Amino acid sequence: MDYSYLESPVGNLLVARNEQGLTAISFRGTPEEDWTRRDDVFEDVREQLRAYFAKKLRTFNLPLAPRGTPFQLDVWRALREIPYGETRSYAQVARTIGKPEAIRAVGAANGANPLPIVVPCHRVIGSNGSLTGFGGGLAAKRFLLDLELYV
16 A cells, blocks of 8 residues: 655645555544555645645546445445535435435444545535534534635
8 A cells, every 4th residue: 555645725634545546535644554655656636636625626536446335335426426515414315325214324434434525525514504523623624615615
């Protein structure tokens, strides 16, 4: 597994990838002992994140290789379908994946998203419109939502 650190307006991000694609973006992560730092293999990620934060990119086009349960993978696919600048509730995401009763499980899968920003878990909010937890903190979530709102 290769990793690097990328600076962003929401903090220094740890990114990791394998041969299949991007496996992790972390706000507070540390690399595993057997990972290799390779800043040279993340130029595509760096460029797309720069473009996103500059409001020039709305949809990421990166090879992704998240690891999760089939349910988590379904949720993460649904998150990628939430349009830029829009939000969905956990209940709406649950209905999207055909499991309308799985609202809490959707919340757990959303919280376990290994690829925040690229897989836009920040676009999921409470049914009452409130911001809910986010791995990068609520200030980062608000920043990302505001970034997308004012285009």
